[in-house]
Amino acid sequence: MKFGRILLALVAVAAVVGLVVWFPGSSEPEPSALDRPVVAAAVADQAVSATWYCAAATAGPGEPFAHRIIITNPTDRNLPVRVSPVGPTGPVPSKMFLVPAHGPFVVDVDREFAAPGLSASVESPSGQIVVEHRLTAINQEDQVPCATATSDRWWFPALDSARGATAKVTLFNPFPGDAGVDIEVILDASARTPAELSGIVVPARSSRVVDLGAVVQRRDLFAVVVRARSGRLIAETTQTFDGSTGVVGLRMNVGMATESPRWVLPGGFTGQGVAESLVVVNPTDQRISAEVRVIPFAGASTAPEPIVLDLPALRYAVVDLSAESRVPPVGYHAISVATDGAPVVVARLNSVTGPPAAAPAPADGAPATAVRPAVTSGVAISTGSPVMAGDWLVPAIDAGANPAPVVFVHNPASTVAQISTVPVDPDLGADAVAAATSTIEVAAGDSVALTVPPSTRPGTSVGLRITSMTPIVVERLVTYPTENELAMGLAVPFRTPQSGPVPLPGR
Amino acid sequence: MHSEAPGELPLPEGGASGFEWDLDDDDADEDAKWGLTTDAAVVGTGVPAVIAVVVARDPGSWFEDTLRSLARQEYSELSVVVVDNGSADRLDDRVRVTLPDARVIRRESDHGFSAAANEARAFADDAPFLLFCHDDVVLGREAVTAMVAEAFRANAGVVGAKLVDWNDPGILTSVGLGVDGYGAAAELVDPGELDQSQHDQARNVFAVSTACMLVRSDLFTVIGGFRQDIPTCGEDVDLCWRTLIAGASVQFCPRAVVRHRGRFEERRRIDRERLTIRHQARMVLANVEFRRAWYRIPVSFVLALVDAVTSLVLGRFRRSGDDLAALAGGVVGLPRAVAQRSRIRRYRRSHDSEFEPLVHRGSYRLASLVRTDDGQSRFAAATESSRGYLRDLTATDSRAGVALIVAVVAIGVLGTRKLIGGELPVLREFVDAAQGTRSLLGEWWTAWRDTGLGESAVPQPIVPGLGIVSGVLLGSVDLARRLLVLMPLLIGGLGAWKLFARAGSSRARAASFAVYALSPVLLNSLGTGRLQALWVWAIAPWFLRRIATHAGAEPFGVEDARRGPWLRHVAGAALLLVVVGSVSIAGAALLVVSVLVLSIGPWWSGSRRAAVRMCVAAVASAVLAAVVLSPWIVAAVRSGDLTSITGIWFGRMVRPSGADVITGSVGPVTVGYLGWGIIVAAAVPLLIGRRWRSTWSVAAWVLALASWGGSLVLVDLGWFAGAGVELTLVPAALGLAIAVSMAAFAFEHDVVGGDFGVRQVLSGVALVALLLGLVPAFVASSDGRWYLPQGDYQRALNLVAEGDDFRTLWIGDADVLPLAGWELPGSSGLAAGLSEGFSPTVTQRSRLDGGAPVAQINAALGAALVGGTARLGQALAPMGIRYVLLVDRPAPEPFSPLEVPPPTGTESALREQLDLTQLPLAPGASLFRVDEAWPLRSDISGLTLPNDGNAKLVAQLAAPPIPAPPAVLGLGPGTSFEGDLVAGASVAQAVTSDPGWTLQTAGGPATRSDLFGWGQRFSVPDAGPATLGWSTPTSSRGLQAVQVVSLLLLLVLVARRRPEPTRRVRNIERPVDFDDLDGRTDRGDLDGRAGRDDLEGRTDRGELVAEPPADAAVITAEQPVIEPGEPGPIVAPAVDEEPS
Incomplete structure (x- = not known):
């Protein structure tokens, strides 16, 4: 047999082997996911319209809560906005509002639609508007950004039905199909779906309020997950505290539709009269461990050793940061939660039951230590952020409030973040905006607390646009001097291909 | 023996041919x-x-x-x-x-x-x-x-x-x-x-x-x-x-x-069958009495159609064409027939009923379908010719080949049995045909394609082609669709069998047939609904055979042999490409490239001229075919949509490995390690082949490697949705069939007769490997349908709604959609396409740019998927889109285990639309109903809309929800509608805006204006009846003319008889003895005369003889070379003749 023939055969065999080796193939379709928001987010582009869902319209028993929707328009043109409320009995005719450029616009839902307790969806032709809503009663006030996405699963890690507390969940179904809902309750030693919370029907284009406290009685902490058997909805909890246990205030919490192995809560604080705790829920059916890091601002003190939590399946763990000796007793800190890959859901609870201690005088040349807001009562809940972004809008801050609202900026990245802040205020001219624009640096892994400057018109709300080349996480702390209350919550990131949001880096 | 009937007189002396007679x-x-x-x-x-x-x-x-x-x-x-x-x-x-x-x-x-x-x-x-x-x-x-x-x-x-x-x-x-x-x-x-x-x-x-x-x-x-x-x-x-x-x-x-x-045909170049059919039509049109013509003529028409279809099925393509040509000729010659009838009327003295007893009951034409021209039943003829084949095949040296053929046919029939009469689902490229023959042909004639929201373009030739076939089948679109899917199996199998027919090796032919007919590429094409691959597979061996034979590339032909007209040959090859290109233009190009690659074989073996001829013929036929296919090509070029020609899109489906691609395990039919047997068998001729056996095996391997490599690159890039990787693997299947055949040739030419050695061992290895390689196909045949899903979405969807007075927006991976979708920007392969009603039709399997509506849909859908809007329905409703269907597999569970889930969040995005209502459907599909979907034509006079209806999507979505307006001018799709309209009415039409649409009213044409930036509306001036219609643009008419004329030219070129070579033969025919008329000669005693059979090298009993009789004829002109084992050319008997 000639060498040439053997060579030909060898070439053929080599080619076949080469193809086999170089192309291993895949046994599963290439995974893909849409770039959908996991937290409420505005859209800088790609949007032809935006819809925000404001579910909770009432809270505890007794006097009614005033429901206001605050629409922040960061664009430079007036935008028509349609507000479509629904109540337990169905939809109410919608109304159009023209939201002025560069500023918040408040819609008093109760007054505009002449009916209390209305959930509402807000539609706009621009994706850049940001919508939040506020419930107000005597000594009870809170505000949170509304939801931009719906889900068939909503997590509420921290609820309280102890004495003097109410816990209600508003189920808002703005869609043309009915939704069937189960509410599973997770206690410290068990998880169950009570019969009263099973198979709840939320008719199309209506809302329904479920009193969790009536079913889960006298529990100072429990978590729930709202699962839709069919349809989709928005769920939001409201909790009131009447002071029976020393705590007074209102907590609003739009549920988390997403579990994540990594969370950041930029604006925690401790101090005299403050109780702070962190709840970590394991939604999986596996035992997992989670690591909690407390990161004091600006290196005010050495970062304490991480706290490691062992979480059984479908259970939660609570870290009482106020009582944790490793956590500095005074000052702002960010909190980072990370697991070994298993998703968790977290919530940070803050309550204030007294005035702050006098701030110690800073040493010469040393920066002043930031302390907690100077309110004497109030409750707040924050569920943190599983993402970071380079463009945030802090909506509807009462810049004239005293104590002044605070914006927390955390830089989870490993490089220095240069952030710039631009006020979104309809009353500011271009020069004033330029003058009010500032740039600061945030070290890698560090955080800063920005005090919002007074507005030209005290008592009115303004927004704050925060941008950074390096992705950051922004949280807002609002105080209500008249109600002696506070509210905390994540700012709203803008979604762009350039600035994210993107998931937080691994631990 | 004569039997004496009552009343008859005895025959005269001398037999019947005597001239004495007795009378009763x-x-x-x-x-x-x-x-x-x-x-x-x-x-x-x-x-x-x-x-x-x-x-x-x-x-x-x-x-x-x-x-x-x-x-x-x-x-x-x-x-x-x-x-x-x-x-x-x-x-x-x-x-x-x-x-x-x-x-x-x-x-x-x-x-x-x-x-x-x-x-x-x-x-x-x-x-x-x-x-x-x-x-x-x-x-x-x-x-x-x-x-x-x-x-x-x-x-x-x-x-x-x-x-x-x-x-x-x-x-x-x-x-x-x-x-x-x-x-x-x-x-x-x-x-x-x-x-x-x-x-x-x-x-x-x-x-x-x-x-x-x-x-x-x-x-x-x-x-x-x-x-x-x-x-x-x-x-x-x-x-x-x-x-x-x-x-x-x-x-x-x-x-x-x-x-x-x-023996008239020997003296004149006439096609007796064609002329006879044509003249039958003329006679019937002219001679049949009017009182019988009303049913005789239509029945005659039907008989001609049946004849045409049956002939087509039987592979008598020329006869089928003659039938159709006669029908056309009958129509064209109608005025002449009328004149002839007028002349006959003048001398008609008797009604047809008076000589009705002389008329044969039944139809000779139908009878001819089951009987040959010489009166023998076709079954008997087939039996007789098969007997000859079998005699050859069952010779000692061919038994293995025969056994292989029988086994392959059995496996093929076994594996396809449930597809012949069973469910043929609508999935991927096995789309529904259409509403009917009329709509298929109408789409070509009007040049308005029902894809997207409609567009002005001449559809792909498969659309009118299917319409013609269904028309020939008396309107049975389902049967036409079944033929469209299953006929390639027969055509391709026959092609593989005839690929090396001239080479005279039953072993090689059997090997080629087995490897090609049971190729996993084919079986997976069938099992996964890849129509393009099926037709390319079917035509590939015919195309190669035609090109290589005429080029004189051994073993397909003889280089120095006489060849017929080049143009006729190229026209024939072009027609093959037209057939493929009607379904897959990319496939036609693939065949041309394959032939170019295979020309390496003759080139390397020294037949440079044959190689060049192959290349030239392949390219020339491609050019001719491109002219016929030019309307589609022009439309694709004009829209800048290359994928409309390739039929291949990006997808996220499972990516087969290199081993899978090489063995053909790219679908439900997997071959495992046994599949490598074919590869091993194909490699053997590289080692044992000599001369053209070696060079052709090298060429086949180059083709296979190129096909595998190219396919894998596409697979790696994700560009194999739609047509599937099966399409690009067809050349590999052809290459393997050629290579394995070369192994058989090499065994016969280069191994047999030699001393025992490595070659003999390798031959044995090849045989065993080949048989092992066919085992997986045998196993897969037990399914009876090659794992093609038994059901589709249509059954479930028909429970929701029926009809075609609405549109459905299909969303899913490009590889699972039963229509050609447009990829949604930024959605990682997610595609969307529109069907009328729930059933995608053949025209919607091919796309062009889709126009402004598709851009609008893409924008709205893209925004909805990323949370950019919750009012998707508001954008879709004016388009007549009543349903949105999200699918994650070609057929619903449990029919299809193959899943290509849409990107995470897709269903959620649709479910959170405020104007889409989810309806329960089968697993694997999510169906949403669009609130307030508009009819396809509606009276929007009562709506408050800006003049342009909000040309920008943002403005459209910002407007309050619009209630569905009432329908006018009918409900379904089409290109011509009528109805009564009131004065001042504003009619919205949910089609792509095009000035070719006009609304004629009693007071003149209505004013047309754009609506929503993609559609159109008409302002009706006066009340009364109105007609909305589409006028085909001149450019489309021109393209249609080019298509028809070029196709007819190709047909004429192919059908044209090859001129017989001028020949002069010695007159050796015996002088006629007039006395023979009074007596008889002994039957079969040719007295030394050379008859036609002798000249063909056959005895009068049909047996082949080694050599023609030496004194049969002296052919002085160029004489065709008789291939070994082939019947010789038909030569006129020994006479002096010189036909012009």
Whole structure:
């Protein structure tokens, strides 16, 4: 047999082997996911319209809560906005509002639609508007950004039905199909779906309020997950505290539709009269461990050793940061939660039951230590952020409030973040905006607390646009001097291909 | 043996062909009345004059025999006129030698027998009878006497003789013609039927042959002679038919015995079958009485269609084409038929019912489908020819090949059994055909494609092609669709079998057939709904064979062999490419490239000219095919959408590995390690082959490697959705079939006969590997449908809604959609497409740019998917989109286990739309109903809309929700609508805005304006009836004309007969012994004469002989080379002839 023939055969065999080796193939379709928001987010582009869902319209028993929707328009043109409320009995005719450029616009839902307790969806032709809503009663006030996405699963890690507390969940179904809902309750030693919370029907284009406290009685902490058997909805909890246990205030919490192995809560604080705790829920059916890091601002003190939590399946763990000796007793800190890959859901609870201690005088040349807001009562809940972004809008801050609202900026990245802040205020001219624009640096892994400057018109709300080349996480702390209350919550990131949001880096 | 019937007299001495006859009593009385007795033949003075009209053209030496037979007639009043019908050499001298008294009429050109015979009208007044004769008949001495006597006896208008074989008068060739009601004629004797006096009884018949036909002169004048538009092949039937119409009779005279040579096709380049079919149509249109025409003509039309389809199925493509051409010709020639009917009406003396008993019940045409031209049943013919095949195949050296073929056929039938009559789901490229033949053809004619929201473009040829097929199948679109899917199996299998037909190796052919017909690529194409791959697979071997054979590339052909016209050859190859290109233009290009690659084989083996010829022919055929396909290509180029030509899109489906691609395990039919057996077998000829076996195996491997490599690159990039990787693997399948065949060739040429060694061992390895490689296909055949899903979405969707008065937006991975979707920007392969109703049709399997509506849909859907809007329904509703369907697999569970889930969050995004309501459906699909979906045409007068309806999507979505307006001008899709409209109405039409649409109202055309930036609306000026219609643009008409004309040109080129080479053969035919007519020659005793069979190298029993008889013929001109093992070319018998 000639060498040439053997060579030909060898070439053929080599080619076949080469193809086999170089192309291993895949046994599963290439995974893909849409770039959908996991937290409420505005859209800088790609949007032809935006819809925000404001579910909770009432809270505890007794006097009614005033429901206001605050629409922040960061664009430079007036935008028509349609507000479509629904109540337990169905939809109410919608109304159009023209939201002025560069500023918040408040819609008093109760007054505009002449009916209390209305959930509402807000539609706009621009994706850049940001919508939040506020419930107000005597000594009870809170505000949170509304939801931009719906889900068939909503997590509420921290609820309280102890004495003097109410816990209600508003189920808002703005869609043309009915939704069937189960509410599973997770206690410290068990998880169950009570019969009263099973198979709840939320008719199309209506809302329904479920009193969790009536079913889960006298529990100072429990978590729930709202699962839709069919349809989709928005769920939001409201909790009131009447002071029976020393705590007074209102907590609003739009549920988390997403579990994540990594969370950041930029604006925690401790101090005299403050109780702070962190709840970590394991939604999986596996035992997992989670690591909690407390990161004091600006290196005010050495970062304490991480706290490691062992979480059984479908259970939660609570870290009482106020009582944790490793956590500095005074000052702002960010909190980072990370697991070994298993998703968790977290919530940070803050309550204030007294005035702050006098701030110690800073040493010469040393920066002043930031302390907690100077309110004497109030409750707040924050569920943190599983993402970071380079463009945030802090909506509807009462810049004239005293104590002044605070914006927390955390830089989870490993490089220095240069952030710039631009006020979104309809009353500011271009020069004033330029003058009010500032740039600061945030070290890698560090955080800063920005005090919002007074507005030209005290008592009115303004927004704050925060941008950074390096992705950051922004949280807002609002105080209500008249109600002696506070509210905390994540700012709203803008979604762009350039600035994210993107998931937080691994631990 | 003759059996004596009651009343019959014994046969005379000398048999039936003798000239003595006895008459029964009735005949005797009748003859006595006319003064005729057997004792006193009508031969003397006083008998009516007869003029014999002999039509001759370039007759052979037999012509003198013809003339002599006329000269020897005992009938005294016989004169002869020879019509020289344009002979190359004038016949005057030849006639003068034999028949000095005969008159010769010279016609300078041949316009057919009829025109020549009609010269006799000039002498009609000179004699009561005209005797028409061919130039190849020899009349018995008393033939004219007998025919005249018969004419008197039976008062017949036309009398025909008993025709017997030229060489063997004991064999009957014609005793009259049977004719059915549709003009189809058949001889009343079986081929080769011995004359045992069984037909020796004078009788009325419907028609007799013009070979020797006596016609009453006055009748001939009255009916106008022969129809000159039926120059031959039917002129006898037509004349006799009109004779019957005129009230005369046609009589068969057994006592007039005439030897007829026949073999007309050997002297003239005519297509008898084609002419016969065409003339049948003319006769039926003209001759059938009006009171019967209303059903005879439609039934004739249907019979022609059935004939065409059946012929197509039987592989008799030429016959099928002839049928269709005859139909078209019938339509075109309708005015001429009307004129002819008018002429016939003037002399009609009898109704059709009066000669109905002579009409054959049933249809000869249908009978011909099951019988061959020589009267043998096709089953018997197939059996006989198969016997020859089997005799060859079952020879000792071919048994393995036969066993392999039988096994492969059995596996193929077993594996496809449930597809033949079972469920054929609508999935991927196995789309629904359409609403019907009319809509398919209408789409081509109007050049308005129902894809997206409609666009102005001539559809892909598969659309009208399917329409024509379904029309031929009497409107059965489902059957046409089934044929579209399953016919490739038959065509491709036959192609593989015939690929090496000329090489004469049953082993190689069996190997090629087995490897190609059971290729996992094919089986997976079927199992996964890849129509493009199926048709490319089907045509590939035919295309290669045609190109390589004509190029003279060994073993397909012989390099120095005589070749037919190049253009005809290229046109044939182009037609093959047109067939493929109708389904897959990319596939057609793939075939061309494959041939170019395979030309390496002959090039390397030294046949450079053959290689170049292959390349040139392949490219030229591609150019010709491109002209036919130009409307689609132009539209694709104009839209800038390359994927509309390739049919391949990006997808996220499972990516087969290199091993899977090489073994063909790219679908549900997996071959595992056993599949490597084919690869091993294909590698063997690289080692053991010599000469062309080696070079062709190298070429085949290069093709296979290129196909595998290219496919894997596409797979790696994700660009194999739609057509599937199966399409690009077809060349590999072809390459493997060639390589394995080369192994068989190498075994026969290079191994057998040699000493035992590595080659023998490798041959054994190849055989074992081949058999092992076929095992997986056998296992997979147990499924009965090659794992093609048994169900589709249609069943579940039909529970939701039926009809086509709405649109459905399909969303899913490009590889699972049953239509050609547009990829959504930024959605990682997610695609969306529109169907009318729930069922995607064949036209929606091919896309173009889709126009502004598709851009609008993409924008709205893209925004909805990323949370950019919750009002998707508001954007879709005006488009008539009532449903949005998200699918994650080609067929719902449990039919399809193959899942390509849409990107995470897709369903959530749709579920959170405020104006989409989710409806329960089968697993694997999410169905949403769009709130307030508009009808396809609606009256929007009551809506508050800006003039442009909000051209920008943002503004449209910002507006309050719009209630659905009422429908007007009908509900379904189409291109022409009518209805009543009120004055001032504003009509919105949910189609792509195009000025070709006009709304005509009582007060004139309505003003058209754009709506929503993509659609259109009309402002109606006046109340009353209105018509909304589409006017095909001139550019589309031009493209259609180019397409039709180029296709017809290709068909004409292909159908054109190849000119026979000029040949001159020595006259070795025995002079005719006139006495033979009185006696018999021994059957089969050719007395040393070389007949046609001998020249083909066959004995009269059909057996092949090693060599033609040495004295058969001396061919002085170029002679085709006879391939070993192939039947030789048909050569005219030993005569002097030189046809022009």
